[in-house]
Amino acid sequence: MSASIETYRAQFPVLAQQLYFNHAGVAPTSLRVAAAVREWMDDVVQHGVKHERGWEARAEQARGLAARIIGAAPEEIAFVRNTSHGLGLVAEGLDWRPGDEVAVATAIEYPSNVYPWLHLKDRGVEVREISAPGGGVTPEAVAAALTPRTRLVAVSSVQFASGFQTDLEAIGALCERAGVLLCVDGIQSVGCTQVDVKRCRIHFLSADSHKWMLGISGIGFLYVDQALLPRLRPVLVGWRSTTDAWNFNRSHFELRPDAGRLEEGSHAFTGIYALGAALELLLEVGMPTIEARIRAVVATLDEGLKELGCTTGPSPEHRAGILTFLPPRGEARTLAAWLGERDVSLSLRRGRIRLSPHFYTSPEDAGRLLQEVRGFLGR
Structure with missing residues (x-):
């Protein structure tokens, strides 16, 4: 070496x-990430809110690094607590109609990419099974599962149990031709393989940092394609969701045009500092x-x-x-x-x-x- x-x-x-x-389970984090967490903790212990603008700048730096590692724009990135949180924001935020279908391989997917879709049953949304006898989702299996009522395909970039890597580029092209949305659980690929959401025509991707990104639990990011942002209704809103977020002297409810509309309140700066340090290390290595x-x-x-x-x-x-x-x-x-x-x-x-x-x-x-x-x- x-x-x-x-x-x-x-x-x-x-x-x-x-x-x-065991990086597909819970990865160890680095001394660099630990130092970043201590940096914020020491700052708030010693100085209180004095350097808040610096905290916000570091958050935007981390957002940019998250965008860079998957080939997105910073405006398409929202911070989330974990992969499940991001997928839930997508599932609950789309304008479903009774009879709509979500295609997903429930037999092999990690529960985080199954339960949010099953939870839509009371809204009339049906889950249609993607056949995966070989332990992975293939473009042919996705094509066979699509019907005129399919609105979204949900798939993991890499299956957690078998390790089967999904051909996202082929499935993305298939979904584009069919006019179907593509939502990806990216936790088993981001930080491990090269990910390009634009080349693969992915509309949504969620991943958190405690696996291949070499970060810590409790922080991750959700990518939402810019064109889909107006169609994704925030499940929760708060002061940070709005265009005039830092003006506390009036109520002006206008949602941000970017993915920041999905961040309703104060940032988890310990996690964001850790995420930024972890992504910086990965991008430094390449x-x-x-x-x-x-x-x-x-x-x-x-x-x-x-x-x-x-x-x-x-x-x-x-x-x-x-x-x-x-x-x-x-x-x-x-x-x-x-x-x-x-x-x-x-x-x-x-x-x-x-x-x-x-x-x-x-x-x-x-x-x-x-x-x-x-x-x-x-x-």
């Missing part, structure tokens, strides 16, 4: 204690570099696990940063627990062990993990 990547590894002290292959390094480690793991007789997935053409596997003998749950006792951080999802390295995961880390699996199988 290059010296620069070793420097970044030093930002994550957890790596000295654990083999960390998303092409990050994606290439993650894919290289996943390929190494794939090859090594197959040599040990394990069954792996998804196939190279359908994967991003997640690799799942089953041991050739014994239960996956037993192996996962055994690895956990040896300070390997990973997840068990739907009966398979899920590995998710990041850009600073070294070839040596991959080798040590494979050695641990080898030790288990040789008991």
Whole structure:
């Protein structure tokens, strides 16, 4: 590994204690992010509200970084608490009519991308199943699910359990031809792979920072295509939603024209400072570099696990940063627990062990993990 990547590894002290292959679950955050949180806390402790303008400037800087990492404009970004919050704002804010349909693969999606759509039942909206027998959503399956009543397709960019990467560009083109909205749960891709919402014709994307973005829980962002903003009714409104937000001497209810209309009140500055620092680190390394390094480690793991007789997935053409596997003998749950006792951080999802390295995961880390699996199988 290059010296620069070793420097970044030093930002994550957890790596000295654990083999960390759980970025699709909860990632460790960096010393840089922790310092950003302390910076705001120290400021408010020592100075109160004196530097409030600086806080607001940092929030706008973080908004710009969020826009940059997905190829959007800052005016199309709203801060949200988490991915579920952003998807809920979309589900509850659109002007649904009885008989409308949402196409979603409820059998494989994470609940955050299922429950907001099911919750629309009392408004007459029906959920239409996208078939996904292979553990992922394909353009062909989406096309088969569309009907004249379909108004929106909801899909994850990468499926949390299988690791199957969705072909968003093909599905976006399909939705555009059909006149259907595309809403994406982006938490398993932003910070892991290169994301371009414009190229993929995505109308809405929600993601929070505690996974691949290497941030903390409780903060994320929602992208809303500029052309869709007038059609998305804010579920909650407050002083910050309006065009004259800082004038507290009058009531002037005029919603902002940008995505800031979805932010009803005071910012969570600890989270926003953390988000900004996390995104700054990722963009500093560069998303092409990050994606290439993650894919290289996943390929190494794939090859090594197959040599040990394990069954792996998804196939190279359908994967991003997640690799799942089953041991050739014994239960996956037993192996996962055994690895956990040896300070390997990973997840068990739907009966398979899920590995998710990041850009600073070294070839040596991959080798040590494979050695641990080898030790288990040789008991």
